[in-house]
Structures are given as structure tokens and as C-alpha cells.
Amino acid sequence: MNKIILKGGTLVSPRGTKHADLLISGExxxxxxxxxxxxAEVADVSGKLIxxxxxxxxxxxDLEVSDTVTADDFDGGxxxxxxxxxxxxxxxxxxxxxxxxxxxxxxxxxxxxxxxSCDYAFHMAISDWRDDIREELPAMFEQxxxxxxxxxxxxxxxxxxxxxxxxxxxxxxxxxxxxxxxENSAIVGKLREKAIANGKTAxxxxxxxxxxYTEAEAINRFLSIAKAADAPCIIVHLSTKAGYEEVxxxxxxxxxxxxxxxxQYLLLDDSVYSRPxxxxxxxxxxxxxxKNDDSKALWDGLKSGRLxxxxxxxxxxxxxxxxxxxxxxxxxxxxxxGVQTRSILMYTYGVKKRRISLAxxxxxxxxxxxxxxxxxxxxxxLKAGSDADIVVFDPKGNGVITAENSLSKCGYEPFEGMRTxxxxxxxxxxxxxxxxxxxxxxxxxxxxxxxxxxxxxx
Ligand code: URP
Ligand code: ZN
Ligand code: ZN
Numbered sequence: 001m002n003k004i005i006l007k008g009g010t011l012v013s014p015r016g017t018k019h020a021d022l023l024i025s026g027e028x029x030x031x032x033x034x035x036x037x038x039x040a041e042v043a044d045v046s047g048k049l050i051x052x053x054x055x056x057x058x059x060x061x062d063l064e065v066s067d068t069v070t071a072d073d074f075d076g077g078x079x080x081x082x083x084x085x086x087x088x089x090x091x092x093x094x095x096x097x098x099x100x101x102x103x104x105x106x107x108x109x110x111x112x113x114x115x116x117s118c119d120y121a122f123h124m125a126i127s128d129w130r131d132d133i134r135e136e137l138p139a140m141f142e143q144x145x146x147x148x149x150x151x152x153x154x155x156x157x158x159x160x161x162x163x164x165x166x167x168x169x170x171x172x173x174x175x176x177x178x179x180x181x182x183e184n185s186a187i188v189g190k191l192r193e194k195a196i197a198n199g200k201t202a203x204x205x206x207x208x209x210x211x212x213y214t215e216a217e218a219i220n221r222f223l224s225i226a227k228a229a230d231a232p233c234i235i236v237h238l239s240t241k242a243g244y245e246e247v248x249x250x251x252x253x254x255x256x257x258x259x260x261x262x263x264q265y266l267l268l269d270d271s272v273y274s275r276p277x278x279x280x281x282x283x284x285x286x287x288x289x290x291k292n293d294d295s296k297a298l299w300d301g302l303k304s305g306r307l308x309x310x311x312x313x314x315x316x317x318x319x320x321x322x323x324x325x326x327x328x329x330x331x332x333x334x335x336x337x338g339v340q341t342r343s344i345l346m347y348t349y350g351v352k353k354r355r356i357s358l359a360x361x362x363x364x365x366x367x368x369x370x371x372x373x374x375x376x377x378x379x380x381x382l383k384a385g386s387d388a389d390i391v392v393f394d395p396k397g398n399g400v401i402t403a404e405n406s407l408s409k410c411g412y413e414p415f416e417g418m419r420t421x422x423x424x425x426x427x428x429x430x431x432x433x434x435x436x437x438x439x440x441x442x443x444x445x446x447x448x449x450x451x452x453x454x455x456x457x458x
Pocket of ligand 2: 181236237286287
């Protein structure tokens with residue numbers, strides 16, 4: 001069995017940093033301590049930061065949207081992930097209307113199996129709530145799927161408030177949790193219809209037809225449903241200050257709500273939508289990019305620990321795919337890549353700019369998603385007994401984000417040209433070197449992760 005000692009590094013956890021060696025044996029970390037000795041290969045990692053493998057709990061690989069399919073499947077998407085230090089993704093297995101959850105889950109297993117270069121788990125996105133779907137819930141838990149996703153918007157996915165309430169109530173008995181895409185479908189739908197009818201067809205109308213209050217209203221409603229169901233819940237991809245204020249209000253009212261945001265809402269703003277079509281269509285995602293005040297509120301939420309995770313909503317399309325909406329912005333497939341760049345962006349623009357601490361970076365990218373999604377301490381920890389998913393990070397490196405260095409098949413990089421500090425030097429996936437100095441060196445060994453219950457305290 002392979003044995004490696006990572007010697008002399010600085011281990012990072014949500015509780016701070018410490019100097020210690022790690023002994024890896026096979027797929028596991030077996031010892032953590034000073035001056036470890038063993039009959040093992042020794043890798044000198046002095047001067048490096050050692051993180052538990054990052055978790056991206058919000059990816060869409062190989063997803064059909066708007067009559068097309070994402071540019072990144074599990075092959076390309078998970079290679080981009082491992083290059084970003086992500087050793088586990090939680091992708092959204094998505095039920096098509098009329099389909100059973102079992103069929104949807106099997107479909108996602110087929111997409112991911114033998115194609116993934118990092119470990120993977122699935123949330124189940126429910127688009128069709130019926131009695132027979134309720135009866136399938138125990139089977140999902142038996143198969144390690146313990147988190148569910150609902151959408152308050154999108155014709156193909158939208159669930160009624162009643163359906164969301166019933167799902168939340170049903171999941172309570174199994175200890176499951178529901179995440180929600182919160183936007184007011186009626187208002188956004190009407191504003192989009194009016195815009196197109198008035199010849200307002202360019203991408204600049206995308207954010208204008210999804211104003212901040214449409215997110216805030218939906219968050220308020222979703223959290224009222226959670227209150228009525230007395231069930232824990234998650235807001236995914238929070239983008240607005242107004243929505244954040246709804247979260248704080250609901251928490252005061254006793255709602256157990258966890259919140260995710262994404263780098264695009266922290267670092268980009270809606271000025272990009274005024275660029276020519278090809279440049280602005282890249283940034284069409286929902287919710288849209290917002291104002292600087294919104295980003296500031298989200299950074300404050302991270303700094304104060306009131307937000308809980310940073311994932312990416314990686315959902316990539318090529319420019320050619322985006323051109324489906326050249327005459328009508330509502331036809332542009334929504335989403336952008338992010339799985340490869342999240343960690344370096346959070347280090348550069350979060351830690352180095354003192355907006356968050358190194359310990360918080362570890363919480364938001366590793367431990368919190370591991371706990372929230374029932375994978376801790378197998379994942380998200382540098383402890384004896386944890387999977388040896390490890391990121392060796394050189395704080396002295398620097399670089400620039402470019403499409404050339406991106407492994408996403410979408411062909412562009414939303415954060416193009418942004419300077420970065422630090423460098424992912426090596427990534428270990430369950431004890432095996434998977435990425436080194438810019439190259440993915442281990443392909444398609446990713447395994448499915450069966451998950452249990454949320455253990456993240458608010
Ligand atoms: O625009 C986005 N975010 N597309 C991905 C699907 C979703 O809404 O999360
Ligand atoms: Zn969404
Ligand atoms: Zn998403």
C-alpha cells in the first residue's frame with residue numbers, strides 16, 4: 001500500500017492553522033502530528049498551506065438546458081475541478097417532468113461513472129412532485145442522496161409553494177434538507193415578456209427583468225414555507241443584499257436556513273451586460289450579476305460567518321451555444337463556468353484582501369459543505385481516518401486567469417485577466433496524486449460518495 005508523509009506544511013482548518021505532518025496510507029490519512037516517522041515516501045511541503053480537498057456543492061455537469069446540453073460533462077468538468085483543488089463535487093441529478101427519481105438518479109450515475117476525475121455525490125433536483133415521488137424518497141436516502149433542490153422559477157423545473165411545503169414536510173422524517181433557487185417566477189416572467197414585446201432583446205435586459213426584489217420576495221416566501229414546515233433549508237446562489245436581509249430576518253424568527261453564495265456574485269457586477277453580445281452573453285446566469293452594494297453585503301456575510309458555503313453553480317455553455325439568444329436574450333442558455341477558479345479567487349480576493357480569514361476560506365470551501373451535505377469527516381477534514389483528499393497550496397505563487405489555462409470546454413473564462421496570488425501545486429485524491437504543476441495526472445478514478453445527514457451547526 002502506498003505510504004506518503006507530507007512533511008513540514010501548515011495545515012489549515014476552520015479553527016486556524018498548525019504546523020504538522022500528515023501520514024497517508026492507501027486512501028486515508030492515518031496520522032497527523034509533528035515529526036512523523038514511518039516507512040513512507042516523504043514529500044517536503046514546508047512553506048505550503050495544506051487544505052482538506054475543496055468541495056464544490058453546486059455543479060451542473062452534462063445537464064440539458066434550453067434545448068442544449070452543458071459544454072462540460074463529468075469528464076471535462078471534473079478535470080477542471082481537480083485543477084481547482086476540488087476533490088468532491090455535488091452535482092444536481094435532475095428529474096425531468098414525468099420521470100421517476102430512481103430513473104433520474106440512475107441517469108446521473110451513468111453520466112458520472114468512470115468519467116469522473118474527482119469524487120462526486122448527487123443532490124436530487126425535483127421538477128415534478130407527485131405521490132409516487134414522495135414514495136421514492138426513502139430509496140434516495142438508502143442510496144446516499146440526502147439533499148434535494150427545488151426551483152421557484154424556470155418552466156421546466158418550477159414547483160408550487162404547496163409542493164415545496166409538502167416535500168419539506170416529507171423530508172423531515174428522514175433528516176433530509178431542501179435547497180432552493182429563489183426568484184419570483186410570475187414577476188420575472190412578465191417583465192421578460194414585456195421587454196421582448198417592446199424590442200428590448202439585448203443581454204442588458206437580463207438583469208433589468210430580474211430585479212433584486214424578485215430574489216428577496218422568493219427568499220421570504222421560501223423561508224416562510226420552511227417556517228411552516230419547521231424544516232431546515234438552504235438558499236443556493238444568494239446574489240442580493242435584499243435577499244440577505246430576508247435571511248437574517250427569518251433566522252431571528254427561528255428558521256434554520258443555510259446560505260450559499262458564489263464567486264461571480266462576490267467579484268463581478270452587472271456592468272458586464274452592457275458589453276457587445278458575445279462578451280455580455282458569457283455572463284448570463286440566473287440570478288444575474290448584481291451591484292457592488294450587493295457584493296459588499298455578501299462579503300460582509302462571509303466575514304461575519306452568517307453565510308455558510310461558497311460554491312460555483314458551474315453550468316457552462318460555449319459562445320456558440322449562447323448565440324441561440326442573439327435576437328432574444330431570454331433564449332440564451334443560463335450559466336457560466338467556475339469550478340476551476342473558485343479557490344484561487346477566494347484566496348486572492350478574499351484572504352489576501354482581508355475580507356475573510358484563511359480559516360474561513362477552509363470553512364466555506366471544505367468543512368462547511370462537507371458537514372452540511374453529510375460527508376464530514378470522511379471529506380472536508382485533515383484528520384486521522386479522513387479520506388486523503390489534500391490540496392498543497394503555494395502561497396507565494398501568482399498568476400493570471402485565462403481561458404488558455406482553463407480545462408472547461410466552454411472556451412471562455414468569466415474572470416479573464418484577473419491577477420491571482422497563490423498556486424495549487426498538488427492535489428491528492430484519496431491518497432493518489434491527481435494534479436501537479438498544471439497537469440491532471442490521474443484520470444477517471446472518482447468514486448460516488450454516499451452521504452448522510454447535515455451536521456453543520458448554525
Ligand atoms: O444560470 C444558472 N445559474 N444556471 C444553472 C442553473 C441554476 O439556476 O442553478
Ligand atoms: Zn439556480
Ligand atoms: Zn445551479
